Amino acid sequence: MAVATPPQSIEEQRRWEGNLDQLRGLVSERAITGETMLLNMGPHHPSTHGVLRLLLELDGEQIVSCLPDVGFLHTGIEKSLEDKSYEKALPLTDRMDYLSPMSNNMAYAAAVEKLLDLDVPERGQVIRVVCLELARCASHLVWLGTHAIDMGAMSVLLYAFRERERILGMFEMLSGQRMMSSYIRPGGVWRDVTDDFLPTIKQFLNDFPAKVDDYEALLTQNPIWKDRAQGVGVIEPDVALAYGLTGPALRGSGVNWDLRKAQPYSGYETYDFNVPLGEHGDVYDRYLIRIQEFRESMKILNQAVERLERVKGPYRSENRKYCPPLRSELGQSMEAVIHHFKLWTYGYDAPDDEIYNAIESPRGEIGCYIHGTGANKPRRVHFKTPSFIHISALPVMSKGYLLADMVAIIGSVDIVLGDCDR
Amino acid sequence: MGVSSKLGNMGVVTTTVEQAVNWARTGAMWPLLFGLACCAIEYMSSQASSYDLSRFGMELNRATPRQADLLIVSGRLTRKMAPVVRQLYDQMAEPKWVISMGDCASCGGVYNNYAIVQGVDEIIPVDVYIAGCPPRPEQLLHGILTLHEKVRSERIADWA
Numbered sequence: 200m201a202v203a204t205p206p207q208s209i210e211e212q213r214r215w216e217g218n219l220d221q222l223r224g225l226v227s228e229r230a231i232t233g234e235t236m237l238l239n240m241g242p243h244h245p246s247t248h249g250v251l252r253l254l255l256e257l258d259g260e261q262i263v264s265c266l267p268d269v270g271f272l273h274t275g276i277e278k279s280l281e282d283k284s285y286e287k288a289l290p291l292t293d294r295m296d297y298l299s300p301m302s303n304n305m306a307y308a309a310a311v312e313k314l315l316d317l318d319v320p321e322r323g324q325v326i327r328v329v330c331l332e333l334a335r336c337a338s339h340l341v342w343l344g345t346h347a348i349d350m351g352a353m354s355v356l357l358y359a360f361r362e363r364e365r366i367l368g369m370f371e372m373l374s375g376q377r378m379m380s381s382y383i384r385p386g387g388v389w390r391d392v393t394d395d396f397l398p399t400i401k402q403f404l405n406d407f408p409a410k411v412d413d414y415e416a417l418l419t420q421n422p423i424w425k426d427r428a429q430g431v432g433v434i435e436p437d438v439a440l441a442y443g444l445t446g447p448a449l450r451g452s453g454v455n456w457d458l459r460k461a462q463p464y465s466g467y468e469t470y471d472f473n474v475p476l477g478e479h480g481d482v483y484d485r486y487l488i489r490i491q492e493f494r495e496s497m498k499i500l501n502q503a504v505e506r507l508e509r510v511k512g513p514y515r516s517e518n519r520k521y522c523p524p525l526r527s528e529l530g531q532s533m534e535a536v537i538h539h540f541k542l543w544t545y546g547y548d549a550p551d552d553e554i555y556n557a558i559e560s561p562r563g564e565i566g567c568y569i570h571g572t573g574a575n576k577p578r579r580v581h582f583k584t585p586s587f588i589h590i591s592a593l594p595v596m597s598k599g600y601l602l603a604d605m606v607a608i609i610g611s612v613d614i615v616l617g618d619c620d621r
Numbered sequence: 622m623g624v625s626s627k628l629g630n631m632g633v634v635t636t637t638v639e640q641a642v643n644w645a646r647t648g649a650m651w652p653l654l655f656g657l658a659c660c661a662i663e664y665m666s667s668q669a670s671s672y673d674l675s676r677f678g679m680e681l682n683r684a685t686p687r688q689a690d691l692l693i694v695s696g697r698l699t700r701k702m703a704p705v706v707r708q709l710y711d712q713m714a715e716p717k718w719v720i721s722m723g724d725c726a727s728c729g730g731v732y733n734n735y736a737i738v739q740g741v742d743e744i745i746p747v748d749v750y751i752a753g754c755p756p757r758p759e760q761l762l763h764g765i766l767t768l769h770e771k772v773r774s775e776r777i778a779d780w781a
Contacts, residue, residue, distance in 0.1 A: 242705050245654045245684045249661075250702055271702045272658055275736035291731065294697075297659035341662065344669075360669030367666075378659060378755055617658050620699075 226256045226264050235263055238602075242271045246349045246606035249616030251590065253605070260601045265594040269587070272620040280580040284546025285311050285385060288580070293379040295582060296618035298341050301334035301370075302560035304383035306582070309464060310556040310567035311385040314549050317521055320513045323387030324466045328503045329400070330373070330383060331465070331558075332496040336407070337366040338561035338613075339489050343414060346486070346610035350427050355417055362410050365403055372396050386522040387515030397508065404500055411493045419490070428483035432596045432608035435480060442592040445585050446563025447488045448612045452480035458559035472498045482604075482611040489613075492561075521547050546575040555583075562586060562613050586618035639777050646690070646716065647678075647769040653689035654682035655709065658696025660723035660755040667758040677765060686712040691768075692745075693761075697725035698738045710745045718772070720764055721747045724754045 222230070222237075229235045241252040250271035256263040276295060280288045292307040293300035305327060312319065319327075340363040344356030367377040372393050374380035382389050418424045434444070436452040449456055457474040459467040475491035477484030516522045523542045524535035541547075549571035557566035563585030570579040589612040596608050652674075656664060668674050668682070683689040686709045698706060710719070721741050724730030727750045729739035741747060748771060751764040 242702065243655060243709055245682075250657060250705075271699060271705070272697070273699055273701065273736050274658075274697055274732055275734040276732075279732065279734050294659055294731075297662060341665070344665075356665075357670045360666060361671060364666065364669075364671045377757060378662065 222254075222266075225266055226254075229258075229263070230256045240605065242268075247609060247616075248345060248614055251609075251614070251616055251619075253593070255602065255605070257602060260603070262597050262600055262602060262605065265597045265605075267590045267593055269590060269616070269619050272616045274617070274621060276621045277580050277582065281577055284575045285549060285577070286542065286546055288577075289384055290379065290381045292582075293381055294617060295584065295621050296560060296562065296565065296586070296615050297378065298615050299334040299338040299561050300379055300381075301330045301383055302338075302558065302565055303582075304381060305331055305465070306556065306558050306560070306565045306567045307580075308383050308385045309558060310554060310569050311549070313554045313556050314552060314569055314571055315385070315521055315547075317386050317516055317518060319387050319465070319516060321466070322391075322507075322510045322512050323514045323516070325503055325506045325510055326388045326392060326514055327383055327465045328467065328470070329392075329500060329507065330370075330380075330388070332500050332503065333366050333369060333400075335496050335561045336493060337363050337370075339493060340366070342489060342561075342610070342613045346607075346613075347418065349606040349610045350424065352418065352421070352424065355414060358410070358413060358417075362407060369396065369399055369403070372399065384515070384522075386518065387513070389515075391514045392507065397504065400500070400504055404497060404504065408494065408497055411490065411497075415490060419487070425483065427604075427607055428486060428611075429481060430479070431482045431600060431604045432611055433479060433481045434592065434596050438595060439480065439592070442595065443588045444563065444592055444612075445588070446559065446561070446613075447485050447492065448563060448585075448589055448592075450474065450488055451477035451485035451611075453478055458557060458564055462557070464556075464558055467499075470499045470502050482607050485611040485613075548574055549577070557583070560585065562615065562618065563589070565618075582621060584618045584621065586614040586616065587620075589614050590619055639775075640773075643773045643775055647772050649678040649681075650690045650718070650765075650769075650772075651681050651683050651688065652679055652691040652693050653686055653709065653713070654684045655692065656695050657698060657702065658725070660695035660726070663755040663758055664693060664695045664722065664761060667761045672758040672762065674762075674765075677762075677769075679765070686710075687714060689713055690716065691718050691720065693720045693722050694726040694741045694745075694747075695722040695755075697723075697730065697732060698741050698744075699736050700738060703738050703744050706741070707744050718748045718768055719745055720761075720768060721750045722761060722764070723756055724752060727752065730754055 230237055236257045238255045238257055240255055241247040242250040252268040254266040276291050279291055292303040295303050340359040344359035347355035370380050371377050374382040434452055436454050439449050439452045453476050472495045475488045477488055519538045524538050528535040551571055551573040553570040555568045557564045566583035568581040569577050572578045597605055721727045726741045729737050749764045749768045751760055753760050
């Protein structure tokens, strides 16, 4: 579908109306004749969670059809990855789903590990789980704040970001960066946790459950919130599966599918946690699920932190063909210098093979497909991202609801346009 | 009452129109509620409780460019989005200022490829550039204060 700016003059108006032919088949015939109204929402709109454009066909206030137009944040990340060695490509993956960069790192790193057949030491896996669950909380906190602000509850954002700052502070302790951490790398993690990390995360785990109760006190039984959310944006389980929804958007419809349980990675099978499920598949159930996921993440984090104290050893694979040596080794070992030089200039060769690996990000299944060439750069890298799929389900979710419900529905599937467009 | 009771009996305060207007402009510079990518999340952090942009009279984000004074281009600008940003800038009423937040908006950042405009200054004039990928909220605050300095030094002759 061609993208056009709204007409500025009568001449343009005529040409614009001529373009309506392009919409034939995408919107109903009533829109072509002018009986229903076509309304642009975005790409500059406070409630589209980024630069998403929706072409809405409205009958009064009711949504007849919805045409998502994506690509306003198409960054060419997948193409750029083809020009970089496997290790150097990692920082670009941070910037896809910028609310949980750790999940992107993990999806990519795990795919590279699968391609190289590289093992991760146990301590590395535990640190990964800590990072992934913290990232889940951080991402859900942004979702909670923005979703609530979309629906008119202004104060939740201030509370949610208060806790998010603490999580970002912990990421900074680990990686030196608040958001784009590039911390999870093929073979393990960049470095071991710092000394002050453990007390900080313990304090956070101690405080956070009460904060989640605070959020719930603001929203869960709030009559306005319930009116706006219950029975809105309903998607049936079979439809959700047919559209390929994943994550809380799918589990809201009651489908028990969580990759942490279904295809465990990084030792998730050894943690004790539940997968919250919804019943009605509406905005409210998707909200409840994410709130419960805070608590499940806390459960996992408590176990992981306990293991972090117990499990010692390397945090990154010691296969020096793929993972660089420690800085302390460089002054003592010629071998280490050679490995260091080789890895940071050329990188390493990966087999001429294709693999796909998926993990459960806060939004759903984020999968990474890599086709190696036998040399140090991939032939093709592709990411299967949940936001893209969730946007494709927006038309079916929004059909028949009111225009004001649209912002609730967009918020409830938790899209990130960087994740969608890449 | 208020100031007079604190200052004592000072009588009259004299200043120039320039200074008074510039002071007012820096005190309530409303940003456009607009975000592109990762930097927009750090911009939200700056707005939220820990950093609190309302200390600078900027808590009021206007969703419409007609009521906004400041455009913070936060994130990577794609070729598909560029006409939209230009239109938003054109729709803002004078006086208006632009902050280019982050490496991508300033120079294309890590993305030197077919999709990304290599710096937002290719399409709109920029007053302050902020480095960082993404910049910390402190860096954004520093950028805003730098812009305030610039505004305070503006002359009547420049207003026209």
